[in-house]
Amino acid sequence: MDFQLTDEQVLLRDTTRNLLSRSYDQDSRNKIADTELGFSRDVWNQLAEIGILGLGFDEEAGGQIEVMVVMTEIGRHLAPEPVVHAALGPGNLIADSGSDDQRSILDEVAAGQKLLAFAHDGVTSAAQQGDSWTLTGRKNPVLAGDSADTLVVSATLPDGGTGLFLVDAKAVTRHPYRTFDGRRGAQIDFDATGAQPLGAAVDASAQISDALVRMQSALDAEAVGAMEEAIRLTTEYLKTRKQFGVTLNKFQTLTQRAADMYVSLEMARSMCNYAAMSIADSNLDPVIASRAKLQIGRSGRHVGQEAIQLHGGIGMTAEYPVGHYTARLTALEQTLGSPAEHLRVLVDQVGGYGIVTLADT
Amino acid sequence: MQLALTDDEAKFRDELREFFTTEIPADLRERMRLGTLAGRDDIATGHKILNANGLAVPHWPVEWGGKDWTPTQHQIYVDEMQLACVPEPLNFNTKMVGPVIAEFGSQQVKERFLAATANLDIWWCQGFSEPEAGSDLASLRTTAQRDGDTYVVNGQKTWTTLGQYADWIFCLVRTDPQAPKRQAGISFLLIDLDTPGITMRPIKLIDGSVEVNEVFFEDVRVPADQLVGEENQGWTYAKFLLGNERTGVAAVGITKVRLAEVKQHAADKGLLDDPLFAAQLAEVENELLALELTQMRVVSGSADGKPNPVSSVLKLRGSQLQQAATELLVEVAGPDALPYRADGEITSPDWAQRAAPVYLNYRKSSIYSGSNEVQRNIISSTILGL
Numbered sequence: 044m045d046f047q048l049t050d051e052q053v054l055l056r057d058t059t060r061n062l063l064s065r066s067y068d069q070d071s072r073n074k075i076a077d078t079e080l081g082f083s084r085d086v087w088n089q090l091a092e093i094g095i096l097g098l099g100f101d102e103e104a105g106g107q108i109e110v111m112v113v114m115t116e117i118g119r120h121l122a123p124e125p126v127v128h129a130a131l132g133p134g135n136l137i138a139d140s141g142s143d144d145q146r147s148i149l150d151e152v153a154a155g156q157k158l159l160a161f162a163h164d165g166v167t168s169a170a171q172q173g174d175s176w177t178l179t180g181r182k183n184p185v186l187a188g189d190s191a192d193t194l195v196v197s198a199t200l201p202d203g204g205t206g207l208f209l210v211d212a213k214a215v216t217r218h219p220y221r222t223f224d225g226r227r228g229a230q231i232d233f234d235a236t237g238a239q240p241l242g243a244a245v246d247a248s249a250q251i252s253d254a255l256v257r258m259q260s261a262l263d264a265e266a267v268g269a270m271e272e273a274i275r276l277t278t279e280y281l282k283t284r285k286q287f288g289v290t291l292n293k294f295q296t297l298t299q300r301a302a303d304m305y306v307s308l309e310m311a312r313s314m315c316n317y318a319a320m321s322i323a324d325s326n327l328d329p330v331i332a333s334r335a336k337l338q339i340g341r342s343g344r345h346v347g348q349e350a351i352q353l354h355g356g357i358g359m360t361a362e363y364p365v366g367h368y369t370a371r372l373t374a375l376e377q378t379l380g381s382p383a384e385h386l387r388v389l390v391d392q393v394g395g396y397g398i399v400t401l402a403d404t
Numbered sequence: 405m406q407l408a409l410t411d412d413e414a415k416f417r418d419e420l421r422e423f424f425t426t427e428i429p430a431d432l433r434e435r436m437r438l439g440t441l442a443g444r445d446d447i448a449t450g451h452k453i454l455n456a457n458g459l460a461v462p463h464w465p466v467e468w469g470g471k472d473w474t475p476t477q478h479q480i481y482v483d484e485m486q487l488a489c490v491p492e493p494l495n496f497n498t499k500m501v502g503p504v505i506a507e508f509g510s511q512q513v514k515e516r517f518l519a520a521t522a523n524l525d526i527w528w529c530q531g532f533s534e535p536e537a538g539s540d541l542a543s544l545r546t547t548a549q550r551d552g553d554t555y556v557v558n559g560q561k562t563w564t565t566l567g568q569y570a571d572w573i574f575c576l577v578r579t580d581p582q583a584p585k586r587q588a589g590i591s592f593l594l595i596d597l598d599t600p601g602i603t604m605r606p607i608k609l610i611d612g613s614v615e616v617n618e619v620f621f622e623d624v625r626v627p628a629d630q631l632v633g634e635e636n637q638g639w640t641y642a643k644f645l646l647g648n649e650r651t652g653v654a655a656v657g658i659t660k661v662r663l664a665e666v667k668q669h670a671a672d673k674g675l676l677d678d679p680l681f682a683a684q685l686a687e688v689e690n691e692l693l694a695l696e697l698t699q700m701r702v703v704s705g706s707a708d709g710k711p712n713p714v715s716s717v718l719k720l721r722g723s724q725l726q727q728a729a730t731e732l733l734v735e736v737a738g739p740d741a742l743p744y745r746a747d748g749e750i751t752s753p754d755w756a757q758r759a760a761p762v763y764l765n766y767r768k769s770s771i772y773s774g775s776n777e778v779q780r781n782i783i784s785s786t787i788l789g790l
Contacts, residue, residue: 044413044476045406046701108405278788292790295781301788302780306717313697320407337687338694389686394676398487398664399689401407401696 046316048112055093055105056112062089063120069364075123076225080190082123088155096130097153099257100138107257107322111264111315118268121367123226125158127265128187132258133159133195139250140207140242148193160191160212161258162231163251169198169206169238176240178208178233186378188212188229189219195241196233197251204246208238224367224374256332259379260318263339266375267315270308270343273350273368277301280354280365297353304346311342317401326402330392333385340382343372409476417480424488428453437489437661438755439762444527444569450491451524460493461522465506468518479703486657496528496566497521501574504592504641508633517594531561531575531595531619532642538563539778541576542587542639546621548577550628555579555593557601557624563772567604567617572596580636592638594630601625611761612744646774647715653773654722656696662729663689669736669755681735688728695721713786716779723769723776730763 048056066086067075075083090096095113098105110131117126134152137145137159151157167180178198188194194210216232241247278301281292291297318335321328347369351358358365376382409417425433428450435441436450454460455469463478464470473481485492502521505513520526537544546559557577564573575593583589597604601624606614633641667685670676676685695718702714733755734741740756770776784790 044409044700044704046704048405274788278790281790292784298784298788298790299777299780301790302720302783305783305788306721309698309714309717310691310694310721313701314694316405316701317407317693317697320405323405324407334690334693337690386683386686386690389690390679390682393667393682393686393689394671397667398660399693400660401693 048108052108052112055109056116058093059090059095059113059116060119062086062093063116063122067120067122069362069367072121072123072364072367073361081221081225081227082125086122087124090124090126091153091155094153095126096155097134097149098131100134100149100153107260107319110257110261111319114261114264115268115271118265118270118371119272121269121272121364121371125187125226127258127261129158129160129191131261132254133161135257136161136195136207136247136250136254137209137241139253140247141209142242145209145239145241157193158187158191160185160188160194160229161254162188162194162196162210163255167196167198167233169200169208169244170235171201171244176208176238176244177235178210178238179235181230181232183230184222184228185231186222186226186228188231189217189227194231196238197247198238200244200246205248205251206244207241207247207250208244209241210236210238222374224370226374252329253327255379256318256327256329257322259332259336260315260322262375262378263311263315263318263335266339266343266372267308267312269368269372269375270304270311270346273346273365273372274301274304274308276365276368277304277350277353280357284355291353300349300353304349307342307345311339311346314338321402328402330388331402333380333388336380337382337385337389340376340385343376344382347372409480413476413480416477417484420481420484421488423457423459424484424490427457428488428490432491433489436491437665439758441491444566447491447494447569448524448527451493451497454490454493455523460524461498461502464498464502464518464522468502468506468514469522475703479699483657486655487661489661494524494527494566496530496570496574497524497526500530500645501528501594504574504645505632507644508592508637508641510633512629513594513632526572527566527570529564529567529570529573529597529617531564531573533563534560535562539775541642542590544576544578544590546575546577547581548579548591548593548626550579551625553628554625555628555631557593557595557621557626559621561619561621562607562616564604564617564619565615567597567619568606568614570597573619574632576638576642579638583636587639589636590638590642591635592632592641593626594632595624595626599624599626609765610767611765613761613765615765653715654695654699654718655726655769656692656699656722659692659722659725659729662726662733663692665755666729666732666736669733673736675736684735685732688725688732691721691728692725695725713782716774716782716786719774720770720776720779720783726769727763727766730759730766733759734763 098110130152134149162182162185165182167178170177191212194212196208196210197205200206214236218230222228282290284291314335321331350365351369354365357363432446461469462471462473466472505517534544548555548557573595575595576590577593578589579591580589601622603620605618607616608614675681699718737756737759740752741760743752743757
């Protein structure tokens with residue numbers, strides 16, 4: 044039992060933190076969010092240089108603890124770069140299931156030269172004619188789907204089961220949009236669109252489950268970073284903002300609530316560690332992922348709401364950062380399963396054991 | 405980062421699990437699980453078996469019977485004890501007065517009290533709170549005036565848990581009413597409850613139990629050699645003691661066992677198939693695992709053995725989840741929770757009849773040992789810098 048980061052992981056954290064704090068404040072974030080792409084190509088390239096865009100693609104490229112460390116910094120700085128949705132998430136699927144030829148795409152992804160997206164939510168079916176395959180259907184929302192060069196698409200196979208396919212993004216009809224937290228996504232329509240099976244055209248439900256577990260863990264870490272920063276901003280504000288002639292931290296009704304925010308953060312951090320450490324231990328149990336995502340969703344809701352409330356009106360403004368953190372936490376809560384969906388996973392198996400335990404520790 | 409226990413830790417856990425489930429009588433553990441311990445005797449039986457096997461005071465210094473364990477081993481010990489429903493050794497002895505004597509007492513005080521304290525030959529109770537000194541403990545007013553080689557004690561203590569079974573009481577008393585800071589005039593005094601001038605009066609609680617007492621001191625003459633450490637340094641010792649108290653207070657194992665009991669009864673009644681109830685239960689279970697992981701983080705990060713301010717998180721959240729588990733049990737019991745200590749002739753089962761009193765009793769857990777509001781103050785001031 045050890046919760047310490049290695050020296051290399053600390054270095055990765057600090058390097059990422061330095062890059063992002065150099066790159067972003069609320070003003071520059073707002074400007075970037077208003078561009079068509081919605082994130083900075085320059086920052087993207089620097090993330091690639093550090094090696095972040097290839098994390099987890101092979102054994103030597105680092106594992107889930109490294110992903111957690113990096114994503115916590117992404118969350119802390121509210122960096123808009125779609126590291127999970129445009130690189131790591133779909134990249135992991137290609138690494139897991141792709142042929143050697145298909146896996147060679149990953150070099151370009153890790154180098155920041157190719158953007159991916161995982162088109163999973165929605166109904167799409169696959170059809171085979173001879174050696175070639177086509178997809179028909181609609182996927183929405185596809186996060187980072189607006190800018191992707193290559194799509195990893197899940198589709199129902201003719202004989203049942205869910206297969207994975209690679210699709211050239213130029214071959215689909217895209218309806219790009221912004222999300223409420225300033226990120227990007229798209230609805231994607233397939234109309235007998237040519238597709239290449241990722242590896243063999245076989246049921247990939249297990250691989251999809253694994254990829255979702257990894258992505259959920261990464262988003263958990265992003266949420267923890269966002270909560271940390273929301274609490275830091277809130278405590279700073281309580282120490283400096285004056286009303287009734289004193290700083291707000293003289294009011295116990297506020298400091299007691301800030302303490303509860305901290306409790307929520309620590310519960311979230313513990314579950315975030317649990318999810319990432321389990322994956323690093325080769326345990327990709329979706330129940331563990333649901334446990335983490337449920338707690339982090341609850342904590343994120345609490346911290347986000349209280350961060351605005353304890354600030355007062357300034358927390359509602361677009362020029363001040365704290366409300367943006369709340370928006371991001373809300374989006375994360377609804378991405379890859381809401382707390383209610385994950386609670387349903389837990390309810391489905393709550394009768395199957397007596398005493399609740401962490402996975403065999 | 406590594407979630408799993410090391411091989412050595414897993415072996416240590418297995419040995420303790422084996423010991424607790426074979427050497428502590430099953431009927432005693434069952435009474436512990438059901439919350440029907442038979443007063444002084446059951447606690448003493450468990451305590452003495454543990455001490456005979458060197459397991460009552462592992463966190464004490466080795467020369468006084470402690471074990472040279474890592475923080476993780478200490479946590480495993482507590483967890484396994486709680487999961488096996490072994491009554492924990494009396495914490496007034498093992499976690500409170502014992503460590504204070506071992507840390508601050510004179511050699512003579514150590515030799516006189518520590519072995520008897522470890523073996524429960526002396527049953528200790530706590531004399532800290534007073535009617536006018538609860539969360540604001542430093543405002544205590546019980547005085548101890550030096551007169552030759554004795555102190556003369558006058559005043560009143562309250563909330564003295566299990567005082568009705570106790571032989572001795574450790575007290576915070578005011579020895580210097582003129583001290584510039586009120587914390588500076590307090591001493592830590594050991595008092596034999598048979599000393600003339602002491603009256604112990606039970607306080608009946610809302611669950612019908614008698615668990616706590618008031619203690620009155622009227623010109624009680626206490627030998628001066630029963631002072632621990634130095635005069636007027638008692639506040640320092642009390643803070644040390646309360647720091648010890650908070651580290652074990654998350655009670656994760658106890659809450660796990662209670663939630664399993666909730667689940668068993670819910671399954672028997674078909675309530676587990678009700679998604680509304682199942683969701684409540686699953687959510688509390690999940691929050692408990694988050695707390696357990698937090699405790700693991702605190703334990704594995706506290707190699708220096710100092711109290712960590714995050715302990716306040718454990719106390720705060722631990723008490724909330726203990727309470728949540730008792731609430732769920734009442735909900736499962738439903739109308740059968742209404743009869744109270746009715747005889748076996750009625751259909752409401754015993755566990756259901758106990759559910760509401762246990763729920764009411766556990767309202768204490770967010771009050772004692774530093775109320776949750778005090779814990780939040782510690783978090784906001786010490787951790788958040790507010």
